């Protein structure tokens with residue numbers, strides 16, 4: 468039997484749901500097509516993908532590892548300021564990535580809970596048929612008009628790690644669209660990294676100038692993060708609160724590895740100078756192994772859409 472025959476029979480044998488994969492298997496010397504979101508992972512509202520990072524298995528593994536590190540550090544998916552007990556809760560995760568936050572949140576919730584993920588690409592999400600029935604994925608750009616069916620729809624909107632999405636140091640257009648998704652009195656939780664308040668730490672005597680140089684390329688000038696609480700309160704939200712979380716040195720290597728991977732993805736995909744970057748990356752990795760780490764505090768804002776009697780949901 469030829470190589471593709473082996474692949475084909477293996478694929479058929481691991482099929483769990485009675486469908487044969489034979490017809491979908493490509494010949495081993497052909498390049499399989501990437502299937503688009505339409506009819507595959509979700510609905511498409513707008514499909515353009517100028518994203519600076521990658522969407523392959525390494526990128527996905529990074530998101531997955533990162534998610535569990537976040538959860539371990541915060542100790543929650545949704546902050547206790549937000550009531551999640553309603554059986555018919557409607558939750559959106561915008562810029563959902565591989566959807567891991569949403570899938571984690573879905574666990575233990577009744578099927579009546581409605582969960583929607585939005586992203587410019589669903590290439591990182593598992594097949595729709597394998598998602599819990601109450602999770603729905605949509606291709607949507609956060610800067611585009613909010614689809615009519617989702618205006619004022621959600622009790623909770625969650626967004627995490629969209630620093631690179633914020634344009635011109637101004638989160639207002641994003642806040643305005645997230646607000647449109649919320650019902651009056653609905654909550655927004657926005658989780659970010661503190662790209663200014665981050666630091667390099669080393670054990671005594673270890674140099675970290677390569678790690679520092681590498682990381683300075685990721686370090687931002689995102690001053691909007693220091694004003695976001697006030698910006699929220701001035702733009703249709705109320706009671707906005709910022710919570711800060713910092714990991715200890717015992718967790719530093721785990722986080723640093725994630726940030727090294729982020730940088731590698733960024734260098735390969737966006738800097739377009741991977742050769743020049745590789746030496747820096749190798750040296751930074753040696754410094755990491757010797758006892759140097761990137762320390763990045765985490766920021767979580769909790770805020771509420773103003774609930775004025777008689778006000779329009781917009």
Ligand SMILES: C[S@@+](CC[C@H](N)C(=O)[O-])C[C@H]1O[C@@H](n2cnc3c(N)ncnc32)[C@H](O)[C@@H]1O
Pocket residue numbers: 518530534561562563564565567568585586587588607608609610626627628629632
């Ligand atoms: C760093 S990932 C974070 C993924 C996820 N929120 C998490 O924390 O695991 C950023 C995500 O933002 C998405 N994204 C980038 N630009 C976007 C836009 N204009 N509208 C919606 N999503 C966008 C990317 O496709 C990517 O999945």
